[in-house]
Amino acid sequence: MGRVLALPACSDPSPSAPRTLGAGLLLVVLIVAFESMAVGTVLPRVAGDLHGLSLYGWASSAFLLSSLFGAVVSGVVADRRSLATSASVSLLIFAAGLMVAGGATSMLLFVLGRLVQGLGAGGLGALPFAVITARYPEHARARMLAAVSSAWLIPALVGPLIASLIADAWSWRAVFWGLVPVLALASPLCVLPLRSGPREAASGGRGGLELLGPALGLALSAGAVVEGLRRPDLLAALLLALGGGGVALTSRRLFPPGLWRFAPGLPAALALRGLAAFALLGANAFLPLALHDLRGLSLTQAGWLLSVGGATWTLGSWVQAQLERRSGAASRPVRIRVGMAGIVLGLLVTALGTLGHTPLWSVYAGWFVACLSMGVGYNSNSLFALGALAPEEAGRLSGQLANIEVLMVAVAAGVGGALIARVEPLGTAFALAFGVTLLGAVLTALPALRLTPKSG
Template identity: 40%
Template sequence: MTALEPRDAKVAEEPADRADERVLGRAYRALSVGIVSVVLLIAFEATAVGTAMPVAARELGGVSLYAFAFSGYFTTSLFGMVLCGQWSDRRGPLGALTTGIGAFAAGLVVAGTAGTMWVFIVGRAVQGFGGGLVIVALYVIVGRAYPERLRPAILAAFAAGWVVPSIVGPLAAGAVTEHLGWRWVFLGIPVLVVFPLALALPQIRRRAAGPVKVAQTGGFDRRRIRLALGISLGAGLLQYAAQDLRWASLLPGVAGAALLVPAVLGLLPRGTYRAARGLPSVVLLRGVAAGSFIAAESFVPLMLVTQRGLSPTLAGFSLAAGGATWALGSWVQSRPRVEPYRERLMTLGMVLVACAIAAAPSVLVHSVPVWIVAVTWAFGCFGMGLVIASAGVLLLRLSAPEEAGANSAALQISDALSNVVLLAATGAAFAALGGGTAASTAADAGSGAHPAAFAAVFLPMAVVALVGAWVTTRVRVR
């Protein structure tokens, strides 16, 4: 596929020294602001919803299903990612992007009006499908509309789009949750859809709409669609088996693995899971970094609320500084002077992530101040900024034009699949050690709680992040 091949060769060959040839220069300003606004929408959802999630799970009687609310999102996003790669190659990213944003908003409405935890999880799954379409479409747009020299900068701008939501989102979501109820956190976010659609779509239609010139003929690749269905269904069955710790759950677990393994092998670059040098290690690194970090971060607010008695507002605020440091890390990797040291920066980033995850459960000891989480998580987010943006840059650099679309989808699949698998594993450990009966209010904190359930989430994820530090040594092709 050639989804990331520039649609117009003149775009990629224009002089680099012209004043308007910058991400926010005259030629690209409207497009850049528009697609970064789409990232802002996703960022507000992630930060605000993450803050409200512990309260929603408690009121819906689904604390034991807490991990499903996150993994359900990532499971359906896997199918959306593969579908978007096919859709964008043959018809352009515009339709996939608008459909994705619509599904994303619809999922928020379903979750916000849910009466049971399972309906809430269904809403998150609809969100995930939309999110999978959106994230791959954005990569396609970057590859078509921007020359290679501007791609590190626009990917850094994506990270910068998380700064304001990471600061305002947890505070706003916490305040709304406490005074109006958690449902309004979900029902209020779809309003944000209007601005990015109005701003981005005209520019995308002009610069990146329509099929690429050398796109494959015919309809969608049915084999890849079947593999996408297999990977989504398999991941869902594994997640169910991990949460229902009974012998009867072995059957769906085995069935999920039987579907998942061949689908993964068919959709990811050859050699990914043995960390072959170059592109396979870049794809693997994205999954290891995102999976370990997100699996740990998903439990930070719940740990602070149930173990230290923080309000949802304060628990969410503990993650607020991370948006700024993530953006700072992305900005650092975009500087031309650091280009020769990109791989070393990625190694440093993964070490910082591992240290942050390992340090977070120290607050389970009540003599440790809770602000330790905010500080350590800020360093971890800086490391993620170095790694995630650099992985995107390296992927585009290592991909042949006819493979760029498939490889971009593979990068996102690795990200989402790792989230599903690691959330399933941590969710199983959390449930097995009694995490579902943890205290749910400030008054109950410390009574009947199970600190070991949280330690079983964070410490293994720190080890996974250290494995990612080793994978960074394999991304360079000798």
């Protein structure tokens, strides 16, 4: 996850950060990544045990939207207090969310736990970039960034499978509670070196305070849209109108002009990222439930599918890197368009298999194609976006890339959850949910056509 404000000002970084800091930082990233990758696998069992299918979409949307705001808050705390304080607060909030979610006796309490988790996870997701900038010398930063990226790889590959095995052997509650003692062991390794190391220079300005309002407004507005989609009463129309207006208004402060009309260059690249995330990650939010309810797969079998997705996304990223090395920046728009077309094809095959129109193996084949294409197109699009700005603006761009992804995935999860809650039979609900995500994938063609080598 990225952040939406600049990194805190800092004094000259230490010649060599303590090894315990690197170990603690990577352990924290591993824990957050595992939780993020694992929850989707066990959500069908959570919804069944707590009789909360109507709030299924909120279990993902609440986490995502609160993480957006949590990233901004953690940046403000780091800027005005210290990195150690920011890390400590985020760790405590994340642990509290794990405890609430694991002990939930109703789906509403579970969603509340997910919301609290998101506040902490947003801060922890932004932490590595701030720590690496403030505490590591220039020559060591690339190595640490690579290590952080690798720390996300392992949970993406095995997190869903491990979570399903834990849920089958014990309980889905163990997936949440089991992370708390691990977090308690990792936290001192991360926080203590930050407390004992050189203090960051205090920012003389307002830091990220000016972004707190827009970030909170965006999260609340998107939440109103999600709830409006879910509700069957007259209040739904009011929530949709207020939420949609709020998203449009707050987006002006957090994203470049022309985002929603796919203006050439950076706005089109951000819009494409949002639509691609809406399509693939939105489908990922309800895919395990659909496979469980429609095709009779166990959580472990569904976990295998999500692990396949993590592996093939990584493979696609590697393929993209090789193509970038051989063909250069001029080929990025073509790679992006091919990647988006692959997502459409892969999602269509996945949907047909999940709904029972084609053999079950086609679900795995379709998901392989979709995630491989995502790795190629998504990363090529990120490089295109980076090339559209000056190097000193990369920090702001990372926040914009993260926030458009969070916003669109939260809305997609909300749409899917609303259809599952309101449409019967479930087969029809899942067909409509796939249709919505497929529409998002098809719409990526519009911003993709506004990406040209000249803009990159």
